[in-house]
Amino acid sequence: MAAPLALTDTADPSFAELLALRPHLTLHAMDGLVMEDVPLARIAAEVGTPVWVYSAGALRRRARALKAALTDAGLTATIHFAMKCNDNLSVLRVLAAEGLGADVVSEGELRISRAAGIPASGIVFSGVGKTADEIRHALAEDIFQINAESVEEIEVISAIASAMGRTARVAIRVNPDVDAKTHAKITTGKSENKFGVAIGDAMEIYARMATMPGIEPIGIATHIGSQITAGMSAYRAAYARLAEMVKALRLQGLPVQRVDCGGGLGIPYRDEPAPSPEALAGAIRATLGELGLPVMMEPGRWIAGPAGVLLASVVLQKQGAAHRFVVVDAAMNDLVRPAMYEAWHGIVPVSGARAVAPLSPAEVVGPVCESGDTFARGRLLPMLETGDAVAFLDAGAYGAVMSSTYNARPLAAEVLVDGARFAVVRQRQTHDALLHGQHVPAWLGT
Known part of the structure; x- marks a missing residue:
């Protein structure tokens, strides 16, 4: 998106329009909002709220659609799920079964991906601040590729790999200085961003890598941002620069085994246009093919993203001087995107009867003691009663992974739905667990 989607937009999509784009969600007169074959009201009643709920079917369908787009474009491609957006073990297990690898940015993510059954040969380690311990762990695991983001990092990798008697497969991440027209906080491919090396310096650095002990230079990588919805022009510009670099490296006799195209393909949270996987595959083929x-x-x-929802229950409705407030038991510590990015998420009543009731504007807020704990302003919703459940749509990415225990609020549970089955795949954190690891020194007394 070119700019944040304001919380106060009018002419929002209807509930029916929102659900029409999300085939794993349907609205039944009796069962209300259903994910695959499981009524979400049942999950809310049995597991409690707030709770994250993921559709295994949607994960599989979207993974297969992306794989098919790349194959149909005639590309030899591997897909590595950017698990910074969702690190749930069961989500990763579903995607691993579809043949996806992982893109990790920490030792913790690397360990989770391995626990999920993703082979080391399917793991890419990205990020600007890998520690020496993280690099050692990646080399000990013999992962597929390390994406280095600076000369300084390459020198560290070389020293560690040499000391371990290993050879690190390293791609250099190039910053192509391309504006992806996305939110300023999630753009990564402009010259002022912290990521990668300047494209003007990349040739010299790649040549230098080829002479360093413990390093096998295997390719170049880029990633220009997240939630890109402004068409393919930024991708094409970035990939065209990478193609020029590959050709120049080959003229110098330097080997290039592959190109890492990054991610960033956006989704329509509201009704904004979003490029298709076929369009992205076409851009790759046209520039790098x-x-x-x-x-x-x-x-x-x-x-x-579209595969998950956050279920919340209404605590109360409050009539203010100027607005009707719907206070829910989820908060900005659970889903921070609206507070952080002014992001828009669809909000749909779980009850079938509520979904067809008359609508009026409401402020949807959480219980955290911050004015920024606001999910929506002026959102058209039915009158809701205490205990009614609502679903925040498109919460499968950058949802649970960004949650916190602010205001001493325990982390919410996570549930996986697969057809008519569902299971809790991460238990709700207990209040006692909030104290775990804390220690009062003896001099403070008992």
Whole structure:
């Protein structure tokens, strides 16, 4: 998106229009909002709220659609799920079964991906601040690729790999200085961003890598931002620059085995246009296809975002001087995107009767002691009573992973739905667990 979607937009999509784009969600007169074959009211009643709920079917369908788009474009490609958007073990297990690898940015993510059954040969380690311990762990695991983001980091990798008697497969992340026209806080491919090396310096750095002990230079990588919905022009510009670099490296006799195209493909949270996987595959083919190299993709949000919802229950309705407030038991510590990015999420009543009731504007807020704990302003919703459940749509990416225990609020449970089955795949944190690891020194007394 070119700018944040304001919380006060009018002419919002109807409940029916929102659900029409999300085939794993349907609204039944009796069962209300249903994910695959499971009524969400049942999950809210049995597990409690707030609770994250993920559709295994949606994850599979979207992973397969992206794979098919790349294959149909004639590309030899591997997909590595950007698990920074969702690190739930069961979500990763579903995607691993579809043949996806992982793009990780910490040792913790690397360990979770391995626990999910993703082979080391399917893991890419990205990020600007890998510690020496993280690099050692990645080399000990013999992962597929490390994406280095600076000369300084390459020198560290070389020293560690040499000391371990290993050879690190390293791609250099290039900052192509391309504006992806997305939110300022999630753009990564402009010259002022912290990511990667300047494209003007990349050739020299790649040549230097080829002479360093413990390093096998295997390719180049880029990632220009997240939630890109402004068409394919930014992708094409970035990939065209990478193609020029590959050709120049080959003229110098330097080997390039593959190109990492990154991720960032956006989704329509509201009704904004969103490019298709076919369009992205076409952009890759048009710019990089003639090189004859395998390519890699690192999608996250596009696969997981629409597959998840956050269920919350109404605590109360409050009539203020100017607005009707709907206070729910989820808060900004659970879903921070509206507070952080002014992001728009669809909000749908779980009750079938509520979904067809008359609508009026409401402020949807959480219980955290911050004015920013606001999910929506002026949102058209039915009158809601204490205990009514609502679903925040498209919460499968950058939802649970960004949650916190602010205001001493325990982390919410997570549930996976698969057809007519569902299971709690992460238990709700207990209040006692909030004290775990804390220690009062003896001098403070008992």
